[in-house]
Amino acid sequence: MQRSLAYYTRHRSACRRLRIEASIVEVIAYTMRIVLFAGKGGVGKTSIAAATGVACARRGLKTLIMSLDAAHSLVDSFDLDRTLMDKNKGRPIRVAKNLSIQEVDAQEEIAKNWGEVHRYISSLLNISGIDKVLAEELAILPGMEEVSSLLYINRYVAQKSYDVILLDCAPTGESIRFISIPTSLEWYMKKLFDVERRIVKIARPIAKKLYSVPLPEDEYFATIQRLFDRLEGIDRILSDPKITSVRLITNPEKIILKETQRAYMYFSLYKMCVDAVIINRILPEAVGDGYFSRWKETQDRYIKETEQLFSPIPILKVPMLSDQVVGLKDLGKLAKEVYGKLNPEKILHAETPYTFRKEKGDYFLDIKIPFLTKKEVELSKCNEELIVRIGGFKRHVLLPRNIATREPSGAKVERDKIIIKFGGDHGS
Numbered sequence: 027m028q029r030s031l032a033y034y035t036r037h038r039s040a041c042r043r044l045r046i047e048a049s050i051v052e053v054i055a056y057t058m059r060i061v062l063f064a065g066k067g068g069v070g071k072t073s074i075a076a077a078t079g080v081a082c083a084r085r086g087l088k089t090l091i092m093s094l095d096a097a098h099s100l101v102d103s104f105d106l107d108r109t110l111m112d113k114n115k116g117r118p119i120r121v122a123k124n125l126s127i128q129e130v131d132a133q134e135e136i137a138k139n140w141g142e143v144h145r146y147i148s149s150l151l152n153i154s155g156i157d158k159v160l161a162e163e164l165a166i167l168p169g170m171e172e173v174s175s176l177l178y179i180n181r182y183v184a185q186k187s188y189d190v191i192l193l194d195c196a197p198t199g200e201s202i203r204f205i206s207i208p209t210s211l212e213w214y215m216k217k218l219f220d221v222e223r224r225i226v227k228i229a230r231p232i233a234k235k236l237y238s239v240p241l242p243e244d245e246y247f248a249t250i251q252r253l254f255d256r257l258e259g260i261d262r263i264l265s266d267p268k269i270t271s272v273r274l275i276t277n278p279e280k281i282i283l284k285e286t287q288r289a290y291m292y293f294s295l296y297k298m299c300v301d302a303v304i305i306n307r308i309l310p311e312a313v314g315d316g317y318f319s320r321w322k323e324t325q326d327r328y329i330k331e332t333e334q335l336f337s338p339i340p341i342l343k344v345p346m347l348s349d350q351v352v353g354l355k356d357l358g359k360l361a362k363e364v365y366g367k368l369n370p371e372k373i374l375h376a377e378t379p380y381t382f383r384k385e386k387g388d389y390f391l392d393i394k395i396p397f398l399t400k401k402e403v404e405l406s407k408c409n410e411e412l413i414v415r416i417g418g419f420k421r422h423v424l425l426p427r428n429i430a431t432r433e434p435s436g437a438k439v440e441r442d443k444i445i446i447k448f449g450g451d452h453g454s
Protein backbone atom coordinates (compact mmCIF):
# COMPACT_ATOMS: atom_id res chain seq x y z
CA MET A 27 0.00 0.00 0.00
CA GLN A 28 2.75 2.41 0.91
CA ARG A 29 4.27 1.93 -2.53
CA SER A 30 1.11 3.03 -4.20
CA LEU A 31 0.88 5.99 -1.86
CA ALA A 32 4.42 7.11 -2.65
CA TYR A 33 3.85 6.31 -6.32
CA TYR A 34 0.69 8.34 -6.37
CA THR A 35 2.39 11.27 -4.73
CA ARG A 36 5.36 11.16 -7.11
CA HIS A 37 3.14 10.93 -10.16
CA ARG A 38 0.33 13.19 -9.01
CA SER A 39 1.45 16.24 -10.95
CA ALA A 40 2.30 14.21 -14.06
CA CYS A 41 -1.16 12.68 -13.97
CA ARG A 42 -2.72 16.09 -13.53
CA ARG A 43 -0.79 17.35 -16.56
CA LEU A 44 -1.99 14.45 -18.63
CA ARG A 45 -5.47 15.15 -17.28
CA ILE A 46 -6.57 11.67 -18.10
CA GLU A 47 -6.05 9.08 -15.42
CA ALA A 48 -5.69 11.64 -12.64
CA SER A 49 -9.07 10.95 -11.11
CA ILE A 50 -8.62 7.20 -11.52
CA VAL A 51 -5.21 7.32 -9.85
CA GLU A 52 -6.69 9.42 -7.08
CA VAL A 53 -9.58 7.03 -6.47
CA ILE A 54 -7.42 3.91 -6.59
CA ALA A 55 -4.34 5.07 -4.78
CA TYR A 56 -5.37 7.71 -2.30
CA THR A 57 -5.51 6.34 1.20
CA MET A 58 -4.51 8.55 4.02
CA ARG A 59 -2.25 7.04 6.60
CA ILE A 60 -2.65 7.96 10.27
CA VAL A 61 -0.13 6.83 12.87
CA LEU A 62 -0.36 7.50 16.61
CA PHE A 63 2.82 7.53 18.69
CA ALA A 64 1.89 6.58 22.23
CA GLY A 65 3.55 5.46 25.44
CA LYS A 66 4.58 6.47 28.93
CA GLY A 67 5.82 9.98 29.69
CA GLY A 68 9.33 10.76 28.46
CA VAL A 69 9.98 7.58 26.42
CA GLY A 70 10.56 9.47 23.16
CA LYS A 71 7.08 9.83 21.59
CA THR A 72 7.57 13.36 20.28
CA SER A 73 11.07 12.69 18.96
CA ILE A 74 10.03 9.52 17.12
CA ALA A 75 6.82 11.07 15.75
CA ALA A 76 8.88 14.03 14.50
CA ALA A 77 11.57 11.75 13.05
CA THR A 78 8.90 9.69 11.25
CA GLY A 79 7.50 12.92 9.82
CA VAL A 80 10.89 13.98 8.50
CA ALA A 81 11.37 10.58 6.86
CA CYS A 82 7.86 10.54 5.28
CA ALA A 83 8.29 14.07 3.93
CA ARG A 84 11.64 13.14 2.42
CA ARG A 85 9.89 10.30 0.59
CA GLY A 86 7.69 12.90 -1.07
CA LEU A 87 4.60 12.35 1.08
CA LYS A 88 2.66 15.38 2.20
CA THR A 89 2.95 14.99 5.95
CA LEU A 90 1.46 16.62 9.03
CA ILE A 91 2.63 15.97 12.58
CA MET A 92 -0.02 17.01 15.06
CA SER A 93 0.49 17.27 18.79
CA LEU A 94 -2.27 15.79 20.94
CA ASP A 95 -0.40 16.61 24.13
CA ALA A 96 -1.57 19.74 25.94
CA ALA A 97 2.08 20.16 26.98
CA HIS A 98 3.10 20.64 23.33
CA SER A 99 6.75 20.07 22.50
CA LEU A 100 6.86 19.58 18.73
CA VAL A 101 8.10 23.11 18.21
CA ASP A 102 11.00 22.42 20.57
CA SER A 103 11.78 19.13 18.86
CA PHE A 104 12.15 21.02 15.56
CA ASP A 105 14.12 23.72 17.37
CA LEU A 106 11.72 26.48 16.34
CA ASP A 107 10.74 29.70 18.04
CA ARG A 108 7.54 29.14 20.06
CA THR A 109 6.18 32.61 19.25
CA LEU A 110 5.89 31.40 15.65
CA MET A 111 3.26 28.89 16.71
CA ASP A 112 1.53 31.30 19.09
CA LYS A 113 1.19 33.86 16.29
CA ASN A 114 -0.24 31.19 14.03
CA LYS A 115 -3.01 30.40 16.57
CA GLY A 116 -2.54 26.65 16.42
CA ARG A 117 -2.85 26.21 12.66
CA PRO A 118 -0.31 24.03 10.81
CA ILE A 119 3.07 25.59 10.09
CA ARG A 120 5.48 24.41 7.42
CA VAL A 121 8.82 23.24 8.78
CA ALA A 122 10.35 21.64 5.65
CA LYS A 123 9.39 20.59 2.15
CA ASN A 124 6.20 18.44 2.40
CA LEU A 125 6.24 18.73 6.19
CA SER A 126 4.02 20.74 8.54
CA ILE A 127 3.47 20.60 12.27
CA GLN A 128 0.41 21.58 14.26
CA GLU A 129 -0.04 22.28 17.94
CA VAL A 130 -3.72 22.90 18.57
CA ASP A 131 -4.41 26.02 20.63
CA ALA A 132 -6.99 24.93 23.23
CA GLN A 133 -8.42 28.38 24.04
CA GLU A 134 -8.70 29.30 20.37
CA GLU A 135 -10.44 26.04 19.43
CA ILE A 136 -12.82 26.17 22.36
CA ALA A 137 -13.90 29.68 21.46
CA LYS A 138 -14.37 28.56 17.84
CA ASN A 139 -16.07 25.19 18.32
CA TRP A 140 -17.67 25.18 21.72
CA GLY A 141 -19.04 28.74 21.85
CA GLU A 142 -22.42 28.27 23.51
CA VAL A 143 -21.44 25.20 25.59
CA HIS A 144 -18.48 27.07 27.05
CA ARG A 145 -20.54 30.23 27.69
CA TYR A 146 -23.25 28.25 29.48
CA ILE A 147 -20.89 26.38 31.78
CA SER A 148 -18.94 29.53 32.64
CA SER A 149 -22.24 31.33 33.38
CA LEU A 150 -23.10 28.56 35.85
CA LEU A 151 -19.71 28.88 37.48
CA ASN A 152 -20.12 32.66 37.62
CA ILE A 153 -23.38 32.30 39.48
CA SER A 154 -21.65 30.16 42.07
CA GLY A 155 -19.51 33.18 42.89
CA ILE A 156 -16.26 32.26 41.16
CA ASP A 157 -14.17 34.97 39.60
CA LYS A 158 -15.02 35.47 35.89
CA VAL A 159 -11.57 34.63 34.55
CA LEU A 160 -11.35 31.50 36.68
CA ALA A 161 -14.87 30.49 35.61
CA GLU A 162 -13.76 30.74 31.95
CA GLU A 163 -10.80 28.49 32.68
CA LEU A 164 -12.81 25.97 34.69
CA ALA A 165 -15.46 25.79 31.99
CA ILE A 166 -13.06 23.91 29.76
CA LEU A 167 -14.45 20.44 30.11
CA PRO A 168 -12.10 17.49 29.85
CA GLY A 169 -12.33 16.31 26.30
CA MET A 170 -13.01 19.67 24.60
CA GLU A 171 -9.44 19.97 23.41
CA GLU A 172 -9.33 16.39 22.21
CA VAL A 173 -12.58 16.82 20.32
CA SER A 174 -11.05 19.85 18.60
CA SER A 175 -8.13 17.69 17.42
CA LEU A 176 -10.54 15.00 16.23
CA LEU A 177 -12.43 17.64 14.24
CA TYR A 178 -9.22 18.62 12.50
CA ILE A 179 -8.32 15.02 11.69
CA ASN A 180 -11.79 14.33 10.31
CA ARG A 181 -11.61 17.43 8.14
CA TYR A 182 -8.13 16.62 6.83
CA VAL A 183 -9.25 13.11 5.89
CA ALA A 184 -12.41 14.39 4.17
CA GLN A 185 -10.47 17.06 2.26
CA LYS A 186 -7.53 14.74 1.52
CA SER A 187 -5.24 17.46 2.82
CA TYR A 188 -2.31 15.14 3.62
CA ASP A 189 -0.90 11.75 2.66
CA VAL A 190 0.26 11.02 6.19
CA ILE A 191 -0.90 12.37 9.57
CA LEU A 192 1.27 11.53 12.56
CA LEU A 193 -0.18 12.07 16.01
CA ASP A 194 2.18 12.83 18.86
CA CYS A 195 0.16 11.57 21.83
CA ALA A 196 0.07 12.64 25.45
CA PRO A 197 1.26 10.01 27.96
CA THR A 198 -0.83 6.81 28.00
CA GLY A 199 -3.86 7.62 30.22
CA GLU A 200 -4.73 10.81 28.38
CA SER A 201 -4.22 9.31 24.95
CA ILE A 202 -6.64 6.51 25.80
CA ARG A 203 -9.17 9.13 26.83
CA PHE A 204 -8.62 10.76 23.44
CA ILE A 205 -9.45 7.60 21.51
CA SER A 206 -12.42 6.81 23.75
CA ILE A 207 -14.10 10.11 22.88
CA PRO A 208 -15.84 9.11 19.63
CA THR A 209 -17.58 6.11 21.23
CA SER A 210 -18.46 7.99 24.44
CA LEU A 211 -19.88 10.88 22.45
CA GLU A 212 -21.87 8.60 20.20
CA TRP A 213 -23.29 6.89 23.26
CA TYR A 214 -24.20 10.23 24.86
CA MET A 215 -25.86 11.49 21.68
CA LYS A 216 -27.87 8.29 21.26
CA LYS A 217 -28.91 7.74 24.84
CA LEU A 218 -29.00 11.07 26.63
CA PHE A 219 -28.89 14.03 24.30
CA ASP A 220 -32.52 14.03 23.08
CA VAL A 221 -33.85 13.21 26.54
CA GLU A 222 -31.92 16.12 28.07
CA ARG A 223 -33.04 18.47 25.31
CA ARG A 224 -36.70 17.51 25.83
CA ILE A 225 -36.53 17.81 29.62
CA VAL A 226 -34.93 21.24 29.39
CA LYS A 227 -37.60 22.40 26.93
CA ILE A 228 -40.39 21.39 29.31
CA ALA A 229 -38.67 22.54 32.49
CA ARG A 230 -37.39 25.93 31.29
CA PRO A 231 -40.54 28.05 31.99
CA ILE A 232 -40.95 26.55 35.47
CA ALA A 233 -37.26 26.69 36.30
CA LYS A 234 -37.12 30.37 35.30
CA LYS A 235 -39.67 31.21 37.99
CA LEU A 236 -38.18 29.01 40.70
CA TYR A 237 -34.43 29.21 40.34
CA SER A 238 -31.81 31.78 39.53
CA VAL A 239 -29.74 29.13 37.73
CA PRO A 240 -30.42 29.25 33.98
CA LEU A 241 -31.06 26.12 31.95
CA PRO A 242 -29.17 25.83 28.68
CA GLU A 243 -30.72 27.55 25.67
CA ASP A 244 -31.48 25.84 22.35
CA GLU A 245 -28.19 27.11 20.93
CA TYR A 246 -26.32 25.05 23.55
CA PHE A 247 -27.86 21.86 22.18
CA ALA A 248 -27.44 23.03 18.59
CA THR A 249 -23.69 23.51 19.22
CA ILE A 250 -23.34 19.97 20.56
CA GLN A 251 -25.33 18.57 17.64
CA ARG A 252 -23.16 20.48 15.12
CA LEU A 253 -19.97 19.22 16.74
CA PHE A 254 -21.24 15.67 16.70
CA ASP A 255 -22.19 15.92 13.03
CA ARG A 256 -18.71 17.15 12.18
CA LEU A 257 -17.20 14.12 13.93
CA GLU A 258 -19.20 11.70 11.80
CA GLY A 259 -17.01 8.84 10.63
CA ILE A 260 -13.96 9.53 12.82
CA ASP A 261 -14.39 6.32 14.84
CA ARG A 262 -14.35 4.30 11.61
CA ILE A 263 -11.19 6.07 10.45
CA LEU A 264 -9.39 5.46 13.75
CA SER A 265 -10.34 1.79 13.97
CA ASP A 266 -9.60 0.93 10.33
CA PRO A 267 -6.23 -0.86 10.31
CA LYS A 268 -5.80 0.04 6.62
CA ILE A 269 -5.68 3.69 7.63
CA THR A 270 -4.75 4.01 11.28
CA SER A 271 -2.16 2.27 13.42
CA VAL A 272 -0.64 2.85 16.81
CA ARG A 273 3.10 2.65 17.41
CA LEU A 274 3.89 2.04 21.04
CA ILE A 275 7.11 3.63 22.19
CA THR A 276 8.80 1.98 25.12
CA ASN A 277 12.16 1.79 26.89
CA PRO A 278 13.74 -1.49 28.06
CA GLU A 279 12.85 -1.13 31.73
CA LYS A 280 10.39 -2.94 33.99
CA ILE A 281 8.01 -0.09 34.85
CA ILE A 282 7.86 1.25 31.32
CA LEU A 283 7.28 -2.21 29.85
CA LYS A 284 4.37 -2.75 32.27
CA GLU A 285 2.77 0.48 31.10
CA THR A 286 3.35 -0.48 27.46
CA GLN A 287 1.43 -3.71 28.08
CA ARG A 288 -1.41 -1.77 29.67
CA ALA A 289 -1.48 0.70 26.78
CA TYR A 290 -1.64 -2.19 24.31
CA MET A 291 -4.59 -3.65 26.20
CA TYR A 292 -6.50 -0.38 26.20
CA PHE A 293 -5.82 0.41 22.53
CA SER A 294 -7.09 -3.08 21.67
CA LEU A 295 -10.20 -2.41 23.75
CA TYR A 296 -10.89 0.59 21.52
CA LYS A 297 -10.38 -1.53 18.41
CA MET A 298 -7.14 0.12 17.40
CA CYS A 299 -4.39 -1.79 15.72
CA VAL A 300 -0.83 -1.62 17.09
CA ASP A 301 1.51 -2.06 14.11
CA ALA A 302 4.88 -1.81 15.92
CA VAL A 303 6.49 -1.58 19.30
CA ILE A 304 9.51 0.72 19.28
CA ILE A 305 12.09 0.14 22.00
CA ASN A 306 13.89 3.45 22.33
CA ARG A 307 17.05 4.48 24.18
CA ILE A 308 18.88 1.15 24.04
CA LEU A 309 22.39 1.60 25.41
CA PRO A 310 25.02 0.84 22.75
CA GLU A 311 27.47 -2.06 23.16
CA ALA A 312 30.20 0.56 23.52
CA VAL A 313 29.20 1.25 27.14
CA GLY A 314 31.08 -1.99 27.92
CA ASP A 315 31.85 -2.97 31.52
CA GLY A 316 31.84 0.49 33.00
CA TYR A 317 29.30 2.35 35.10
CA PHE A 318 26.39 1.37 32.84
CA SER A 319 27.10 -2.39 32.69
CA ARG A 320 24.24 -3.27 35.11
CA TRP A 321 21.92 -1.07 33.08
CA LYS A 322 22.99 -2.93 29.93
CA GLU A 323 22.11 -6.30 31.51
CA THR A 324 18.74 -5.01 32.67
CA GLN A 325 18.01 -3.59 29.23
CA ASP A 326 18.95 -6.86 27.50
CA ARG A 327 16.55 -8.73 29.78
CA TYR A 328 13.63 -6.40 29.06
CA ILE A 329 14.33 -6.30 25.32
CA LYS A 330 13.96 -10.09 25.26
CA GLU A 331 10.83 -9.90 27.38
CA THR A 332 9.30 -7.23 25.11
CA GLU A 333 9.97 -9.41 22.07
CA GLN A 334 8.30 -12.41 23.69
CA LEU A 335 5.31 -10.48 24.97
CA PHE A 336 4.47 -8.64 21.77
CA SER A 337 5.29 -11.25 19.13
CA PRO A 338 4.20 -11.29 16.24
CA ILE A 339 4.04 -7.48 16.27
CA PRO A 340 7.25 -6.07 14.74
CA ILE A 341 9.70 -4.70 17.29
CA LEU A 342 11.92 -1.82 16.19
CA LYS A 343 15.02 -1.16 18.27
CA VAL A 344 16.49 2.30 18.60
CA PRO A 345 19.81 3.08 20.31
CA MET A 346 20.39 5.89 22.74
CA LEU A 347 22.05 8.48 20.50
CA SER A 348 25.15 10.32 21.62
CA ASP A 349 23.19 13.52 22.27
CA GLN A 350 19.62 14.84 22.55
CA VAL A 351 17.57 14.85 19.33
CA VAL A 352 16.77 18.40 18.27
CA GLY A 353 16.24 19.87 14.80
CA LEU A 354 15.78 18.44 11.30
CA LYS A 355 19.26 16.93 10.98
CA ASP A 356 19.08 14.99 14.28
CA LEU A 357 15.52 13.89 13.52
CA GLY A 358 16.59 12.55 10.12
CA LYS A 359 19.35 10.60 11.86
CA LEU A 360 16.92 9.21 14.43
CA ALA A 361 14.50 8.16 11.64
CA LYS A 362 17.27 6.06 10.06
CA GLU A 363 17.87 4.34 13.41
CA VAL A 364 14.16 3.65 13.88
CA TYR A 365 13.21 2.42 10.42
CA GLY A 366 16.43 1.30 8.71
CA LYS A 367 15.25 0.18 5.28
CA LEU A 368 11.54 0.08 6.22
CA ASN A 369 9.17 2.64 4.76
CA PRO A 370 7.98 4.71 7.71
CA GLU A 371 4.42 5.08 6.40
CA LYS A 372 4.05 1.34 5.81
CA ILE A 373 1.45 -0.68 7.71
CA LEU A 374 3.81 -2.91 9.63
CA HIS A 375 1.14 -5.15 11.14
CA ALA A 376 -2.62 -5.25 10.67
CA GLU A 377 -4.61 -7.48 12.91
CA THR A 378 -8.05 -6.36 13.97
CA PRO A 379 -8.74 -7.04 17.63
CA TYR A 380 -12.46 -7.87 17.07
CA THR A 381 -13.76 -10.95 15.22
CA PHE A 382 -17.32 -12.21 14.97
CA ARG A 383 -17.71 -15.88 14.00
CA LYS A 384 -20.39 -18.57 13.87
CA GLU A 385 -19.81 -22.12 15.05
CA LYS A 386 -22.42 -24.90 15.22
CA GLY A 387 -25.32 -22.45 15.34
CA ASP A 388 -23.77 -20.27 18.08
CA TYR A 389 -22.23 -16.87 17.52
CA PHE A 390 -18.96 -15.84 19.10
CA LEU A 391 -17.23 -12.53 19.53
CA ASP A 392 -13.47 -12.80 20.04
CA ILE A 393 -11.77 -9.70 21.34
CA LYS A 394 -8.03 -9.88 21.25
CA ILE A 395 -6.90 -8.08 24.38
CA PRO A 396 -3.53 -9.40 25.48
CA PHE A 397 -2.21 -9.32 29.05
CA LEU A 398 -5.70 -9.51 30.49
CA THR A 399 -6.75 -11.59 33.48
CA LYS A 400 -10.32 -12.71 34.04
CA LYS A 401 -10.85 -10.62 37.16
CA GLU A 402 -9.97 -7.40 35.35
CA VAL A 403 -12.79 -7.62 32.84
CA GLU A 404 -16.48 -6.93 33.32
CA LEU A 405 -19.06 -7.59 30.64
CA SER A 406 -22.68 -6.55 30.40
CA LYS A 407 -25.23 -6.31 27.60
CA CYS A 408 -27.87 -3.68 27.07
CA ASN A 409 -30.10 -4.15 24.01
CA GLU A 410 -27.84 -4.14 20.96
CA GLU A 411 -24.75 -3.10 22.91
CA LEU A 412 -22.12 -5.11 24.68
CA ILE A 413 -20.31 -3.14 27.35
CA VAL A 414 -16.74 -4.23 28.03
CA ARG A 415 -15.17 -2.62 31.07
CA ILE A 416 -11.48 -3.00 31.90
CA GLY A 417 -10.18 -0.99 34.82
CA GLY A 418 -11.26 2.62 34.44
CA PHE A 419 -12.12 2.32 30.75
CA LYS A 420 -15.20 0.94 29.11
CA ARG A 421 -16.21 0.42 25.55
CA HIS A 422 -19.68 0.06 24.08
CA VAL A 423 -19.51 -2.49 21.29
CA LEU A 424 -22.41 -2.21 18.88
CA LEU A 425 -23.37 -5.79 18.02
CA PRO A 426 -24.43 -6.87 14.53
CA ARG A 427 -28.19 -7.42 14.27
CA ASN A 428 -28.07 -11.25 14.20
CA ILE A 429 -26.08 -11.28 17.44
CA ALA A 430 -27.89 -8.41 19.18
CA THR A 431 -31.08 -10.47 19.52
CA ARG A 432 -29.21 -13.16 21.45
CA GLU A 433 -28.14 -13.13 25.06
CA PRO A 434 -24.52 -13.86 26.01
CA SER A 435 -24.43 -17.39 27.37
CA GLY A 436 -20.82 -17.50 28.49
CA ALA A 437 -17.51 -15.73 28.39
CA LYS A 438 -13.95 -16.80 29.03
CA VAL A 439 -10.49 -15.33 28.90
CA GLU A 440 -8.23 -17.61 26.89
CA ARG A 441 -4.59 -16.71 26.34
CA ASP A 442 -4.79 -13.28 24.73
CA LYS A 443 -8.52 -13.23 24.00
CA ILE A 444 -11.91 -12.71 25.59
CA ILE A 445 -14.32 -15.13 23.94
CA ILE A 446 -17.99 -14.28 24.35
CA LYS A 447 -20.62 -16.79 23.33
CA PHE A 448 -24.10 -15.70 22.27
CA GLY A 449 -26.62 -18.48 22.64
CA GLY A 450 -30.42 -18.75 22.16
CA ASP A 451 -32.11 -16.40 19.71
CA HIS A 452 -34.49 -14.06 21.55
CA GLY A 453 -35.55 -12.18 18.50
CA SER A 454 -37.37 -14.96 16.66
Ligand SMILES: Nc1ncnc2c1ncn2[C@@H]1O[C@H](COP(=O)(O)OP(=O)(O)OP(=O)(O)O)[C@@H](O)[C@H]1O
Pocket residue numbers: 066067068069070071072073074095099196197306307344345346347348349350351352
Ligand atom coordinates in the same frame (compact mmCIF):
# COMPACT_ATOMS: atom_id res chain seq x y z
N1 LIG B 1 17.06 7.60 20.99
C1 LIG B 1 17.34 8.72 21.65
N2 LIG B 1 18.64 9.09 21.89
C2 LIG B 1 18.92 10.21 22.55
N3 LIG B 1 18.04 11.08 23.04
C3 LIG B 1 16.73 10.77 22.85
C4 LIG B 1 16.31 9.60 22.14
N4 LIG B 1 14.96 9.59 22.10
C5 LIG B 1 14.54 10.70 22.75
N5 LIG B 1 15.60 11.42 23.19
C6 LIG B 1 15.57 12.66 23.98
O1 LIG B 1 14.79 12.41 25.15
C7 LIG B 1 14.05 13.54 25.54
C8 LIG B 1 12.57 13.20 25.69
O2 LIG B 1 12.08 12.77 24.44
P1 LIG B 1 10.61 13.14 23.94
O3 LIG B 1 10.26 14.55 24.26
O4 LIG B 1 10.53 12.71 22.52
O5 LIG B 1 9.75 12.16 24.86
P2 LIG B 1 8.15 12.11 25.03
O6 LIG B 1 7.79 10.69 25.21
O7 LIG B 1 7.50 12.84 23.92
O8 LIG B 1 7.96 12.90 26.39
P3 LIG B 1 6.59 13.49 27.02
O9 LIG B 1 5.85 12.31 27.58
O10 LIG B 1 7.06 14.44 28.04
O11 LIG B 1 5.84 14.13 25.88
C9 LIG B 1 14.32 14.60 24.50
O12 LIG B 1 15.28 15.46 24.97
C10 LIG B 1 14.86 13.83 23.29
O13 LIG B 1 15.79 14.60 22.55
Ligand SMILES: [Mg+2]
Pocket residue numbers: 071072073095099194195
Ligand atom coordinates in the same frame (compact mmCIF):
# COMPACT_ATOMS: atom_id res chain seq x y z
MG1 LIG C 1 6.08 14.44 23.95
